[in-house]
Amino acid sequence: xxxxASPGNGxxxxxxxxxxxxxxxxxxxxxxxxxxxxxxxLPSRNWLIFLSVTGSxxxxxxxxxxxxxxxxxxxxxxxxxxxQHPLPVNQMPRKLTIFxxxxxxxxxxxxxxxxxxxxxxxxxxxxxxxxxxxGRKEGDxxxxxxxxxxxxxxxKGEQTEKPDLGEIDPEQLVENIREQLKIRPEPVIRxxxxxxxxxxxxxxxxxxxxxxxxxxxxxxxxxxxxPSEDASHSTSTDLPPNDxxxxxxxxxxxxxxxxxxxxxxxxxxxxxxxxxAYISTSAYSTSPASPNLPIHLEPSAPIPHRHIxxxxxxxxxxxxFLTQRHLADSVGRDTAALVLGLHRPYHQDSSFAxxxxxxxxxxxxxxxxxxxxxxxxxxxxVQTAQTWEQQSLLQExxxxxxxxxxxxxxxxxxxxxxxxxxxxxxxxxxxxxxxxPPEEEExxxxxxxxxxxxxxxxxxxxxxxPVITDESQASSGKTWWAFxxxxxx
Amino acid sequence: MSFLFGGKPxxxxxxxxxxxLTEVEMVSxxxxxxxxxxLKKCIPADYREGDLNKGExxxxxxxxxxxxxxxxxVSEKMQGEAAMRQGGAAGAxxxxxx
Amino acid sequence: MDSLNPAEQRxxxxxxxKKQMKEFMTMYSKLVQRCFDDCxxxxxxxxxxxxxxxxxxxxVDKYLKGSERLGSRFQEQNAAMxxxxxxxx
Numbered sequence: 008x009x010x011x012a013s014p015g016n017g018x019x020x021x022x023x024x025x026x027x028x029x030x031x032x033x034x035x036x037x038x039x040x041x042x043x044x045x046x047x048x049l050p051s052r053n054w055l056i057f058l059s060v061t062g063s064x065x066x067x068x069x070x071x072x073x074x075x076x077x078x079x080x081x082x083x084x085x086x087x088x089x090x091q092h093p094l095p096v097n098q099m100p101r102k103l104t105i106f107x108x109x110x111x112x113x114x115x116x117x118x119x120x121x122x123x124x125x126x127x128x129x130x131x132x133x134x135x136x137x138x139x140x141x142g143r144k145e146g147d148x149x150x151x152x153x154x155x156x157x158x159x160x161x162x163k164g165e166q167t168e169k170p171d172l173g174e175i176d177p178e179q180l181v182e183n184i185r186e187q188l189k190i191r192p193e194p195v196i197r198x199x200x201x202x203x204x205x206x207x208x209x210x211x212x213x214x215x216x217x218x219x220x221x222x223x224x225x226x227x228x229x230x231x232x233x234p235s236e237d238a239s240h241s242t243s244t245d246l247p248p249n250d251x252x253x254x255x256x257x258x259x260x261x262x263x264x265x266x267x268x269x270x271x272x273x274x275x276x277x278x279x280x281x282x283x284a285y286i287s288t289s290a291y292s293t294s295p296a297s298p299n300l301p302i303h304l305e306p307s308a309p310i311p312h313r314h315i316x317x318x319x320x321x322x323x324x325x326x327x328f329l330t331q332r333h334l335a336d337s338v339g340r341d342t343a344a345l346v347l348g349l350h351r352p353y354h355q356d357s358s359f360a361x362x363x364x365x366x367x368x369x370x371x372x373x374x375x376x377x378x379x380x381x382x383x384x385x386x387x388x389v390q391t392a393q394t395w396e397q398q399s400l401l402q403e404x405x406x407x408x409x410x411x412x413x414x415x416x417x418x419x420x421x422x423x424x425x426x427x428x429x430x431x432x433x434x435x436x437x438x439x440x441x442x443x444p445p446e447e448e449e450x451x452x453x454x455x456x457x458x459x460x461x462x463x464x465x466x467x468x469x470x471x472x473p474v475i476t477d478e479s480q481a482s483s484g485k486t487w488w489a490f491x492x493x494x495x496x
Numbered sequence: 497m498s499f500l501f502g503g504k505p506x507x508x509x510x511x512x513x514x515x516x517l518t519e520v521e522m523v524s525x526x527x528x529x530x531x532x533x534x535l536k537k538c539i540p541a542d543y544r545e546g547d548l549n550k551g552e553x554x555x556x557x558x559x560x561x562x563x564x565x566x567x568x569x570v571s572e573k574m575q576g577e578a579a580m581r582q583g584g585a586a587g588a589x590x591x592x593x594x
Numbered sequence: 595m596d597s598l599n600p601a602e603q604r605x606x607x608x609x610x611x612k613k614q615m616k617e618f619m620t621m622y623s624k625l626v627q628r629c630f631d632d633c634x635x636x637x638x639x640x641x642x643x644x645x646x647x648x649x650x651x652x653x654v655d656k657y658l659k660g661s662e663r664l665g666s667r668f669q670e671q672n673a674a675m676x677x678x679x680x681x682x683x
Contacts, residue, residue, distance in 0.1 A: 094548055100550050181674055466542050475637060517606070543653045
């Protein structure tokens with residue numbers, strides 16, 4: 008009911024009567040379809056913000072994972088025809104060696120997961136067998152590699168002091184049975200797959216130590232008493248800044264046992280693990296190579312493994328989380344190159360390109376004689392040093408390493424990760440690298456686009472074929488053996 | 497008999513042969529089961545060619561290794577269970593026995 | 595296992611031969627059944643068609659080679675396992 012709104016009344020105002028609003032104009036198309044009068048409304052501003060942020064993040068992840076799967080499938084399809092090649096019963100399939108090591112500052116689990124996620128699918132698609140050499144701390148892979156090479160040398164008959172332990176080794180037993188049954192490995196080149204710059208450095212060091220070093224542990228390393236100071240001095244002649252730290256770490260156990268909880272006697276009897284290197288980097292050029300050194304060493308495939316830690320690196324980690332497709336593509340390419348088996352020698356630069364010194368700055372590297380020692384030199388000194396491709400590979404990973412890797416170690420083992428890579432020409436020339444041939448690269452691109460299929464034949468399952476009991480059930484020639492029959496009958 | 501010399505009691509020849517045969521039987525039984533399982537799992541029913549291909553060969557090799565591992569693990573577990581049960585029984589019976 | 599004298603060894607080897615024969619027959623019959631199950635599906639005619647014949651031949655080939663490979667791996671693993679057990683005993 009309406010009441011006059013006059014302020015002088017003293018009666019509280021009643022709400023104004025307003026005639027009912029006409030309903031908003033309906034969209035004639037909806038009216039024709041018989042749909043109710045529904046107005047589209049956007050959600051509120053806050054909801055819009057929330058949905059757009061989460062929606063875009065989810066879309067980025069989904070797109071990235073789909074592309075990653077597609078990239079991995081492309082590389083797997085490129086090599087899957089190899090799994091269908093026949094293999095005689097008395098041959099063992101091609102066996103690779105994988106070198107895996109814990110990244111500086113972290114455990115080995117991330118490396119294992121990286122291998123399983125990016126590298127293993129391609130190896131499985133091509134039915135490759137593999138053997139893993141793992142390393143939990145700095146120096147493990149170096150020792151493992153060198154020990155394997157030394158074992159090979161001993162088997163080939165080089166003189167050694169170590170007594171033969173007999174056949175307690177189960178691997179040796181298996182080898183013996185294989186000899187008896189005349190089972191040979193497949194006559195193809197094998198290969199080494201190295202994951203990460205840190206592992207790559209250890210691998211190179213181990214390779215040199217194995218082929219250029221002695222077969223038995225040098226006497227001077229047995230006890231970590233004063234002779235060990237000489238040992239640590241000889242390994243670190245090229246690292247004066249570290250020398251101070253190594254000598255200070257060896258001195259306290261001898262001079263001030265009160266400082267150390269372990270009495271010096273116990274420190275003497277505990278062997279360092281992994282054991283010291285049997286030869287130092289500066290002794291490479293003067294040491295004779297093993298007579299069993301082959302003309303070509305096993306070709307190798309170094310795979311990048313960028314691993315970054317730290318709270319303030321979170322944006323970089325988020326970026327890498329959202330762009331795994333590029334990583335999957337490049338790692339897939341490297342692994343496919345290894346599987347397909349084409350290899351080339353490593354390049355060697357005769358100019359003193361200073362790009363390889365990188366972050367290991369200003370460590371005065373002593374070189375004995377420029378032409379025999381393949382070390383790099385700072386750009387200041389004019390030498391005709393040769394830089395090897397092996398030295399500069401994967402170098403950008405060193406920027407990612409956690410700072411704890413650069414701290415001095417409690418035991419005085421050499422810092423393989425921090426030292427420059429030293430390549431002896433005899434080993435450097437014999438190393439080879441897997442590379443993808445250009446026609447395979449083209450084929451991979453076509454497989455990725457969908458214009459070419461994998462060279463593997465699809466596997467049928469005869470067990471699920473229907474049983475034909477009369478003519479009407481006979482297949483209409485869609486199966487593969489219809490072509491077979493046409494040719495035969 | 498030769499208990500005078502101590503050590504293991506001498507088995508008669510029939511028993512020795514039986515023991516040898518049982519062992520051979522066990523081993524061959526294990527091989528048959530392993531063959532059956534591994535061939536079923538690893539060789540798809542395609543029969544496009546008569547040779548084994550690399551994928552099947554690698555699968556067979558790994559199948560044998562895993563079969564042996566499972567064998568070892570199961571026997572360890574059963575030994576552990578048997579020891580536990582015996583320990584429980586001995587503990588219960590020891591009170592009355594001694 | 596205690597060492598056996600020659601008479602026992604002869605007995606053992608004759609029994610083992612019989613066992614091996616029996617095992618061979620078992621394996622043969624299993625193989626026949628397996629290849630028949632997988633390969634033979636067309637019952638519109640009394641004799642094997644060429645496709646089925648080829649399939650059976652390849653099936654037998656494959657299974658024999660598979661058994662051979664399994665046999666060698668089995669030998670290796672068996673020896674390794676026994677060697678691993680010996681120090682423990």
